[in-house]
Amino acid sequence: MISAFLNDWVYLQTGKLLNAGKLVVLLGGDHSTPLGFFKAVGEKFGDFGILQIDAHCDLRKAYEGFVYSHASIMYNALEEIPSVKKLVQVGIRDYCEEELDYIRSSNGRVYTLFDQQIKERMYEGDSWKMIVDDIVNALPQQVHLSFDIDGLDPSLCPRTGTPVQGGFQTEQIFYLLKKVLQSGRRITSFDLVEVGVSHNEWDENVGARVLYKLCNLLIAANR
Numbered sequence: 001m002i003s004a005f006l007n008d009w010v011y012l013q014t015g016k017l018l019n020a021g022k023l024v025v026l027l028g029g030d031h032s033t034p035l036g037f038f039k040a041v042g043e044k045f046g047d048f049g050i051l052q053i054d055a056h057c058d059l060r061k062a063y064e065g066f067v068y069s070h071a072s073i074m075y076n077a078l079e080e081i082p083s084v085k086k087l088v089q090v091g092i093r094d095y096c097e098e099e100l101d102y103i104r105s106s107n108g109r110v111y112t113l114f115d116q117q118i119k120e121r122m123y124e125g126d127s128w129k130m131i132v133d134d135i136v137n138a139l140p141q142q143v144h145l146s147f148d149i150d151g152l153d154p155s156l157c158p159r160t161g162t163p164v165q166g167g168f169q170t171e172q173i174f175y176l177l178k179k180v181l182q183s184g185r186r187i188t189s190f191d192l193v194e195v196g197v198s199h200n201e202w203d204e205n206v207g208a209r210v211l212y213k214l215c216n217l218l219i220a221a222n223r
Contacts, residue, residue, distance in 0.1 A: 003032070003068035011036030018044040023218055027211070028193030030161060031058060031070040031148050035077060037191060041144055042083030045188050048142035049086035050077065051135075051180065053151035053173060055164040057092055057112065059099040070161070070194075073146075075102070078109065088138045090176070091115050091151045094164045111138045115166045132176050136183050143180060145190040147173075147214065149207060159196025159203045170210060177217050187221035190214050 010026070014037045017024045026037045031054075041048060052058070052074060059078075063071035077084050086109060093115035103110045118131055149156075152170065154163035180187065192214060195207035 003066075006033075007036040007068060009036070010034070011039050014040035015043065023222055024189055025215070025218065026189075026191040026193075028191065028195070031073050031146075031193045032068055033193060034146060034191040035068065035073060035080070037189070038077050038081050038084060038144065041189050042081050045083075045142055045186075047083050047085045047140065048144055048188060049088060049140040050074070050084060050144050050146050051139060052087060052089045052146045052148070053091060053168070054089060054146070054148040055091065055093050055115075055150040055167060056148070056162065057089060057095040057099040057103070058148075059102045059110070060096065061098070078106075085109070086111065086138070086140050088135060089113065090135055091118065091166075091168055093166045094162075119166075128172060128175065129179075132179050135176060136179050136185075139180065139183075139185055142186045142188055144188050145177070145214065145217075147190060147192045147210065149192070149195045149203075149210070152206070156206045157194075157196060157203055159198045160194045161196065162194075170206070170213075173210075174213055177213075181217060181221055185221075187218055190218060 014024055018040055026034050058071055058074040060071045061075060063069035074087055089112040092112055103112050121131055150160045150163055151167055153167040192211055196203045
């Protein structure tokens, strides 16, 4: 099965680099790509949490019959990698009943802050800082950042595979990540996925700027 082969290949390559003392990141591709990466991170660093910036939960058991799909990455991570102790999802705005049931039955292992909840809190007077504080407090000490570009407002990533209305501006996410760093948590690694190819280089430009920020964050967190 080609997906299992690719998961194993990513796992082996990531493990080699981590064991050589490198800071390692993964660039997708779609969001199915980091599963082997997560496994290698867990073996290297021990228990960790995933901070997921995304429009989707990615908690389906399978999608269109495909077990290792972009819509199943977080389900597979939670089911196959015991060292993933917490999943904190931010900005979710497209999900199914199966995923909502999984979140509710996770006994707190999955913490999901939906886009609608964020917007309503801000409409009613909460600042972005207050919301960010709640997100950071939900994270364990070691954190992997999983950044699906469709977590942003689709005007910033119109060619991503499954755009959804709503979402974040880049500066909101950069502020969140700065606060994660300032909290003293260790950012072990990150993946950036689902950046599309455009006719005018807009998606690529936004993706490159996000990547630049994430690389700086990872270096700062591991000095």
